[in-house]
Amino acid sequence: GEDVEQSLFLSVREGDSSVINCTYTDSSSTYLYWYKQEPGAGLQLLTYIFSNMDMKQDQRLTVLLNKKDKHLSLRIADTQTGDSAIYFCAASYGSGNTGKLIFGQGTTLQVKP
Amino acid sequence: DAGVTQSPTHLIKTRGQQVTLRCSPKSGHDTVSWYQQALGQGPQFIFQYYEEEERQRGNFPDRFSGHQFPNYSSELNVNALLLGDSALYLCASSLTGGDQPQHFGDGTRLSIL
Numbered sequence: 001g002e003d004v005e006q007s008l009f010l011s012v013r014e015g016d017s018s019v020i021n022c023t024y025t026d027s028s029s030t031y032l033y034w035y036k037q038e039p040g041a042g043l044q045l046l047t048y049i050f051s052n053m054d055m056k057q058d059q060r061l062t063v064l065l066n067k068k069d070k071h072l073s074l075r076i077a078d079t080q081t082g083d084s085a086i087y088f089c090a091a092s093y094g095s096g097n098t099g100k101l102i103f104g105q106g107t108t109l110q111v112k113p
Numbered sequence: 114d115a116g117v118t119q120s121p122t123h124l125i126k127t128r129g130q131q132v133t134l135r136c137s138p139k140s141g142h143d144t145v146s147w148y149q150q151a152l153g154q155g156p157q158f159i160f161q162y163y164e165e166e167e168r169q170r171g172n173f174p175d176r177f178s179g180h181q182f183p184n185y186s187s188e189l190n191v192n193a194l195l196l197g198d199s200a201l202y203l204c205a206s207s208l209t210g211g212d213q214p215q216h217f218g219d220g221t222r223l224s225i226l
Contacts, residue, residue, distance in 0.1 A: 042201075100161060101205070
């Protein structure tokens with residue numbers, strides 16, 4: 001079936017790199033996403049990667065995809081206190097970019113000054 | 114360029130009542146998806162609307178129904194509310210046939226007393 005798993009908590013020091021990991025079960029996923037959620041807010045799209053790509057870099061964010069192991073990671077360089085939030089990994093299933101999204105439980109990132 | 118807008122932001126209902134939530138997609142988008150996010154969980158897919166019809170549906174009972182209007186906006190209706198329906202309801206929009214990701218609104222926080 002379709003399932004996405006993430007570790008629940010990560011704590012880093014300001015200025016360090018953060019790496020958030022995610023695994024998914026169904027390899028038919030077309031797009032893989034990272035969303036950020038701050039307290040009381042909706043989901044902010046951070047970045048996404050198409051399933052035939054290995055890596056995508058966008059300023060401080062680097063996404064790595066290992067399709068063989070069904071493993072996705074998000075690296076945040078020079079982590080700031082404003083990066084403290086819950087990060088959700090999501091896999092898209094169905095018609096291209098509009099397929100239903102299956103989310104992990106979210107990883108809470110705590111950034112210590 | 115307006116993003117995805119949802120109304121109302123907060124709502125309090127009692128068990129057995131009915132509720133309607135509204136969503137306006139991002140400009141240029143024609144597909145609307147609805148998600149339920151319980152406290153401490155990742156969002157779960159309810160259903161998706163395209164061309165005024167339900168295109169995909171998640172594992173939610175028939176008490177959850179929806180509608181899409183010719184201007185692409187959408188409503189989510191929930192009948193016979195249960196305490197377990199308390200959650201953040203998120204709307205996402207996208208363009209079918211495009212290659213851009215789904216964008217989320219800030220959600221409607223529904224509390225059932």
